[in-house]
Amino acid sequence: MKNEINIGLLGFGVVGSGVAKILQNHQDDLRHKLGVPVVIKKVLVKDLHKKRETILSSEIFTNDLNEVLGDPSIDLIVEVIGGTSEAKKAIESSLRAGKGVVTANKDVMAVSGLELLKLADENKCDLFYEASVGGGIPLIRTLEDGLASDRISALTGIVNGTTNFILTKMKHDKMTYEDALAEATALGFAEADPSADVDGIDAARKMVILASLSFSTEVLLEDVFVRGMKEIKEGDLELAEQFGYTVKLAGSAKKDEEGIEVAVEPVLFPNSHPLASVNNEFNAVYIYGDAVGETMFYGPGAGSLPTATSVTGDIVAACRNLLLGVNGKRLHAPQYARKVKSDSKKFARYFHRIRVKDEVGVLTKLTSIYSDYDASLATVIQHPDKKEAGADLIFITHKISRQQHLDIVKKLNETPEVIGVLSHYRVEGEE
Structure with a gap:
């Protein structure tokens, strides 16, 4: 029986520092749930000399990935580097080293998720990625476990907080797109380059992950029909309101005997629809199951602590598996062949x-x-x-x-x- 679980944290930005803060502040709760403490043993950063507000010892910071992966006392890797190439290589190296991985990286999981899950299975490791979609909303775990006995036929939702914040300001505060985007950037909801958000690419990546899980099949980014919010023209929001609708940049996925369809685009929702009242940076996903019927999951879709909460939830799940000796026991092969509707x-x-x-x-x-x-x-x-x-x-x-x-x-x-x-x-x- 392990006396403690040691974590190798890759990245110490907005999410990484949030994970560290939660692990520090909730140590008593974690010890109660797991029976052992969870300790951050190493932290990978680019700049060792950067000033950081943390109580973590400066001695555990390193800029050498091999120092983290080569430490035999480290049980679990938490990847919050961001980006694609470097993060994917780090996840691959971690799994090959026999260390389970928790990641928040939607870009990597949307493009290479099936490949990485297969690698995790081959190396008898866990790979958890709850925080890749929906910030603090437990969507991945719900689809994998809570609704595992159901058959999901469709889902639709708001999965990008930046565009939802902008549309909320445009509708309720009568802001221009440019002013709403500027406020989103100032509040930290939008990146310096917001194109992935406003062009629908970020939401498309998340829908690839959700559709693959919901329908137990391979879904590629190229399968997603994508239109961004720049397609919304002046006067459209007011016209929609006159007809009793609200415009949202939404993702949707459906599956029937003809195959699957996945899209991200501006959609008119009736004002009576629950998604029409989801405002600001919040996300919500509406899921249709044969048994459960209609159910909606709602919560903050971005931010340091909401996302870090999802990462920490995965850490707890991975730690439990390690303590019980069942890590890497879940197989991730798709049940159905890929079939995309025309x-x-x-x-x-x-x-x-x-x-x-x-x-x-x-x-x-x-x-x-x-x-x-x-x-x-x-x-x-x-x-x-x-x-x-x-x-x-x-x-x-x-x-x-x-x-x-x-x-x-x-x-x-x-x-x-x-x-x-x-x-x-x-x-x-x-x-």
């Missing part, structure tokens, strides 16, 4: 905002285009444009395929009477 098999309702010339017969011409593609319209409204010549037509379709939607938008943009399709969104919920 756009002609993905169905939803769509909102189209079309700028047209103010001429007789335009409405008839446009509705005939929808008819030509076997698409019927649930809502047709005309908005005069007071600033420019022309008018905006607002169409909301009944359910059509994504391929029909794309074909219609392309045809509309080629029509002489159309100045341009200003914006288009998937509409969530039943008609």
Whole structure:
């Protein structure tokens, strides 16, 4: 029986320092839960001379990864370096050295998760990654354990706190996109380069992880249809509100006998939908199971301590496995072969905002285009444009395929009477 569990902490930034703080402040609780103390034995950093606010001894800091992995007393590696190449190599080296790994790295797990989980199985090690999605929300553990006996058919959610904060400020405080982004950056919710967030890439990586787990199959980043929040045009939030909707940058994943579909895009949610009221930097994921029905998980999606809480939860799980001698016993091979739907098999309702010339017969011409593609319209409204010549037509379709939607938008943009399709969104919920 071990007298203590020794941790090798790779990285001491926002999340790493948060993990250290929780382990220090909650040592009595951890000892009670595990029966032994959990001690940070080594910390890997880039700059040994950087000033850090911590009670950890300066002697345990190193800039040599081999010093951490080569220490036989270290039982578990916690990777919070960030980035991809360096972090992946560190995880691989740790697993090959026979040390279990806890990581918060969504970028690595989205692209190389299956490969790394296979490596963990081969080396009889644990690889936990709860903090890679949803900050402080226990999503991964819920899908792996809590809903393990259920069959998940779909999930949809807000998995990026930066974009949700920006959209909240734009809707409720009437901020411009630029001002809302500036405030998100000042508060630490957005990176200096926010492109991964606002272009939907961050959310796409998280949806790869969630969909792979939910459907027990391999999902690749290239399988995800991605549109970022820059597609949201001026006036769209107000128009959505007039129709009883709220715009959110959301991830969605579905599985049926035809295969899987995964997307990240701006979506119109009815104001009655629980996700419509998720504001600021908070995340929420709505899960549909055959047995459990509909259930939602909500909480802070970013920040030092919420993310560090998820990392620490994984540390406790990994420590328990070590103490019980069952680490590396869970197999991670996908149950089902990868099968991705074509756009002609993905169905939803769509909102189209079309700028047209103010001429007789335009409405008839446009509705005939929808008819030509076997698409019927649930809502047709005309908005005069007071600033420019022309008018905006607002169409909301009944359910059509994504391929029909794309074909219609392309045809509309080629029509002489159309100045341009200003914006288009998937509409969530039943008609």
